[in-house]
Amino acid sequence: MPRFGIAIRSAPATRSSRPATAGPYPCFDGIRACAALAIVAFHAYVFSTVRFHTTGGRFLAHLNVGVWVFFVTSGFLLYLPFARAHAGTQPDPAIGRYALRRAARIYPAYWVALAFWLFVLPRTDLGGTASPLSYVTLTQTYFEPSLLHGIPVAWTLVTEVSFYAFLPLYALGIGALAARARSPLAIELAGIGILIGAGVVAVCATASGPVPAWVTVLPVRLHVFALGMLLAVVAAHPWSPRGRVRLTWIGRSAGVWWLLAAVAYAAIPLVVRVSLDDPLSRAQTIGLDVCRTLVGFCIVVPAVLGPQDHGAVRAGLRARPIVFLGVVSYGVYLWHYFVLTTVQREWLHARPGSHNTLLLVLVSLPIVVAAATASFVFIERPAQLFAARLRSRRAAPTPRLDAAVVPEPPI
Numbered sequence: 557m558p559r560f561g562i563a564i565r566s567a568p569a570t571r572s573s574r575p576a577t578a579g580p581y582p583c584f585d586g587i588r589a590c591a592a593l594a595i596v597a598f599h600a601y602v603f604s605t606v607r608f609h610t611t612g613g614r615f616l617a618h619l620n621v622g623v624w625v626f627f628v629t630s631g632f633l634l635y636l637p638f639a640r641a642h643a644g645t646q647p648d649p650a651i652g653r654y655a656l657r658r659a660a661r662i663y664p665a666y667w668v669a670l671a672f673w674l675f676v677l678p679r680t681d682l683g684g685t686a687s688p689l690s691y692v693t694l695t696q697t698y699f700e701p702s703l704l705h706g707i708p709v710a711w712t713l714v715t716e717v718s719f720y721a722f723l724p725l726y727a728l729g730i731g732a733l734a735a736r737a738r739s740p741l742a743i744e745l746a747g748i749g750i751l752i753g754a755g756v757v758a759v760c761a762t763a764s765g766p767v768p769a770w771v772t773v774l775p776v777r778l779h780v781f782a783l784g785m786l787l788a789v790v791a792a793h794p795w796s797p798r799g800r801v802r803l804t805w806i807g808r809s810a811g812v813w814w815l816l817a818a819v820a821y822a823a824i825p826l827v828v829r830v831s832l833d834d835p836l837s838r839a840q841t842i843g844l845d846v847c848r849t850l851v852g853f854c855i856v857v858p859a860v861l862g863p864q865d866h867g868a869v870r871a872g873l874r875a876r877p878i879v880f881l882g883v884v885s886y887g888v889y890l891w892h893y894f895v896l897t898t899v900q901r902e903w904l905h906a907r908p909g910s911h912n913t914l915l916l917v918l919v920s921l922p923i924v925v926a927a928a929t930a931s932f933v934f935i936e937r938p939a940q941l942f943a944a945r946l947r948s949r950r951a952a953p954t955p956r957l958d959a960a961v962v963p964e965p966p967i
Contacts, residue, residue, distance in 0.1 A: 631784020
């Protein structure tokens with residue numbers, strides 16, 4: 557998120573400074589807002605129905621594809637500084653600063669939400685085979701396959717944290733190879749290809765039968781992150797003028813890319829024939845992953861390639877209400893699940909099968925956004941500023957905190 561991105565600068569602020577959402581990639585707040593709203597709508601639908609074979613149900617039951625959008629987004633935003641360093645256009649990122657910012661970004665808001673639903677308004681517990689410490693450190697999915705404990709949607713955070721830890725090690729190895737190669741771009745593309753291949757192998761293995769728990773955390777999503785990393789490599793490479801023109805042309809029409817995403821999404825119920833009511837075959841498991849991955853990739857491409865002020869899609873992504881929702885989207889993700897269940901069961905006194913999805917969203921969303929806004933103002937933003945100050949104590953003159961050019965990655 558642009559407002560999360562913290563850079564250390566000694567230059568004084570001026571009235572001509574760009575707003576927090578300015579920069580070369582101004583559509584990412586809108587992207588994450590759409591992904592977060594899709595996930596809220598998905599859970600609202602699941603909580604309010606027990607039948608998914610209806611015409612609408614076959615499509616609404618797959619809005620959790622927003623998670624794949626987040627994964628592609630993370631792959632791009634997190635790898636971009638490393639890709640730029642490998643391309644020789646900026647210094648290598650400081651690993652200590654990277655680690656501190658990642659920890660400040662993910663843990664404080666998560667800890668507060670977890671504590672709230674455990675102790676203030678109890679809606680969950682830390683039972684099962686995983687230890688309480690694993691929930692605190694976001695490693696529970698390595699030990700407990702069930703999503704019935706802690707914050708259920710936190711399985712994606714475990715995946716994100718695993719990617720955070722993996723990425724610098726991968727970047728270090730690729731950077732060492734690229735420094736000795738005639739074509740750093742070829743090394744980058746080869747590395748991305750290996751990651752995609754590893755992810756595809758993990759998906760096929762998972763579809764074929766039981767696998768170790770660790771395979772289901774990062775390896776089965778590695779190809780999704782890798783596609784975001786591919787976009788980072790493309791964005792960071794110093795292309796010739798002709799190459800830049802071609803990339804601009806490829807990404808110019810956001811509508812075409814989103815139409816491709818819509819086709820991939822529609823293929824889930826219509827071609828792969830996936831329903832939440834039925835167990836998946838091996839082919840359906842693989843087909844579902846392919847479609848979700850394509851949706852995530854195609855949604856994100858227009859935020860990276862092409863003129864960022866062109867077209868109705870990008871204009872919508874840059875609209876102020878959408879940008880605001882994107883800024884607080886991490887809080888939306890953390891708080892929405894138990895707000896929805898509480899409103900459904902205790903406020904509306906409705907049971908699954910009531911088909912009150914729209915009412916549930918209308919009542920719950922303002923509460924979720926309010927909680928997310930409070931999380932951003934009182935937890936997330938202060939944690940980011942504190943992390944930035946820790947890394948800048950030795951800087952001179954006294955550093956100032958500004959919005960970075962590249963948006964801060966999402967969950």
